[in-house]
Amino acid sequence: MRSIILFALACAAQAYNNGVARKPPLGWQTWCSAGPCGTDHCFDYQIKDTAKAMVDNGMKAAGYEWIILDDCWHPRRDSNGTLVPHAAFFPDGMMPVIDYVHSLGLKFGLYTSVGTTTCHGGWSPGSLGHFEEDANLFAGWGVDYVKIDYCGKDDSPEGHKNFSRALNATGRPIVLELCRGPYQEQADWGYAPSIAQVWRATGDHHDKFSSTIEQVEAMSRPSIYIPGEGGSGPYGWAYGDMMMTGGEGCFPYDPKVPQHCPKQTDAEYRTEVSLYAVLGSPMMVGTDIRNMTAIMTQLLLDPTMLRINQDEEAKIGEKISTCGGTDAWVRHLTGGDVAIALPNLGDDAATLKVCATDVGVSATEFTAMEVWTRKSLTPSAAGDYSIAVASHDTALLYLSPRNDAAA
Numbered sequence: 001m002r003s004i005i006l007f008a009l010a011c012a013a014q015a016y017n018n019g020v021a022r023k024p025p026l027g028w029q030t031w032c033s034a035g036p037c038g039t040d041h042c043f044d045y046q047i048k049d050t051a052k053a054m055v056d057n058g059m060k061a062a063g064y065e066w067i068i069l070d071d072c073w074h075p076r077r078d079s080n081g082t083l084v085p086h087a088a089f090f091p092d093g094m095m096p097v098i099d100y101v102h103s104l105g106l107k108f109g110l111y112t113s114v115g116t117t118t119c120h121g122g123w124s125p126g127s128l129g130h131f132e133e134d135a136n137l138f139a140g141w142g143v144d145y146v147k148i149d150y151c152g153k154d155d156s157p158e159g160h161k162n163f164s165r166a167l168n169a170t171g172r173p174i175v176l177e178l179c180r181g182p183y184q185e186q187a188d189w190g191y192a193p194s195i196a197q198v199w200r201a202t203g204d205h206h207d208k209f210s211s212t213i214e215q216v217e218a219m220s221r222p223s224i225y226i227p228g229e230g231g232s233g234p235y236g237w238a239y240g241d242m243m244m245t246g247g248e249g250c251f252p253y254d255p256k257v258p259q260h261c262p263k264q265t266d267a268e269y270r271t272e273v274s275l276y277a278v279l280g281s282p283m284m285v286g287t288d289i290r291n292m293t294a295i296m297t298q299l300l301l302d303p304t305m306l307r308i309n310q311d312e313e314a315k316i317g318e319k320i321s322t323c324g325g326t327d328a329w330v331r332h333l334t335g336g337d338v339a340i341a342l343p344n345l346g347d348d349a350a351t352l353k354v355c356a357t358d359v360g361v362s363a364t365e366f367t368a369m370e371v372w373t374r375k376s377l378t379p380s381a382a383g384d385y386s387i388a389v390a391s392h393d394t395a396l397l398y399l400s401p402r403n404d405a406a407a
Helices: 044-056 095-103 131-141 157-169 189-194 209-219 266-279 294-300 303-309
Strands: 026-029 066-068 107-113 145-149 175-178 198-200 237-239 283-285 318-321 327-332 338-343 350-355 366-370 375-377 384-389 394-401
Touching: 026 044, 026 107, 044 066, 044 095, 066 145, 095 107, 107 131, 131 157, 145 157, 157 175, 157 189, 209 237, 209 266, 266 283, 266 294, 266 303, 266 327, 266 338, 266 394, 283 294, 303 394, 338 350, 338 384, 384 394
Parallel strands: 026 066, 026 283, 066 107, 107 145, 145 175, 175 198, 198 237
Antiparallel strands: 318 327, 327 338, 338 394, 350 384, 366 375, 366 394
16 A cells, blocks of 8 residues: 655645655765766766765765766657666666665655646656656655656646645655756745755856855855745755766766866865755765765764764754954754855955854853864954964864853
8 A cells, every 4th residue: 555645844844744854965966077068977896886976975975865867868759658768878877876776774856847838958757747757767666755847848836836746745755956047036945845845055066166156156145045934944944956976977088987077275175065954954975985085084073073064953044244343154953053155255365254143142151163174263352262274174163061151
């Protein structure tokens, strides 16, 4: 008998809850890994090698569990209307790949579009007119995550809603990610939290610093969450698209040879990870993890950064103005801890300042540490923290109540 999944609306956040994605999903996504964004079609062995790498390099142990296959995996439907994986990329079909990912204790996701075609060149069929068929196909394959884009003729919010209903009717708990653009101009994006766990805050994230800041600013807008609530989570997450940490792939590229051709500095990647963590964004790495660079390992596997992003209370971060006259991003965590990201968006090094009162705490009752350097910070007599930050870099502060604060 088919199990029934109920749509549960959390009283505080009104988020769609089918039992999955209580916290922001962590994983890896194709599109920018072996080659530059949009050129990498991902062969079956590449997906398997990446899944194995996620286990071997410590990402799985750190909490990363998703392997997401993006656009261009299916060139056509067969005579029965069933999506067919690309024979050159998946000669044995999709099931051996999905089974292998599951055998490693990881989860697998696929891409489709709400319209007649997908977004990359329009040569892959979308799900319009086939919502039930595709949902049942994905569930039958054991898919755990579906990213549904917004391209092709007759794309519409109603299509998103109808696909969500079809996916829910399969009886399999599947994470649904919605994509739609131009996001910043759409006042009705508030429908997303009632039908999906993840929704894109912006357009595509590119491997350049200005693009990272665009993602962060978009995720900072209250309107991207639930109207009237001022935040999201648990079970509902605004997403800044895949992360470019370590650099996108190279051109020309060989999918069998992991390479990185970074377009940003290590400091800029540190800003990306810091702000995604504090905002509570899903963190899907879009670069090749089969050969992790030093900065990828340092940033993506840092336990304190992951503690911030995966906090048990699953509250969203917010943008504030500091006593030092700059912007900061703050997330209040379980146990009274507070995470503060202080980015220097200028072209010169600067000393940035944040006051404990900016985040609603008393400096005398908290200890403070900068996450990336592991250095303790001492507040001034006035209760502010000052720290030198290089251009385009970010200081990530972690404040914890003193053990003797209540004494």
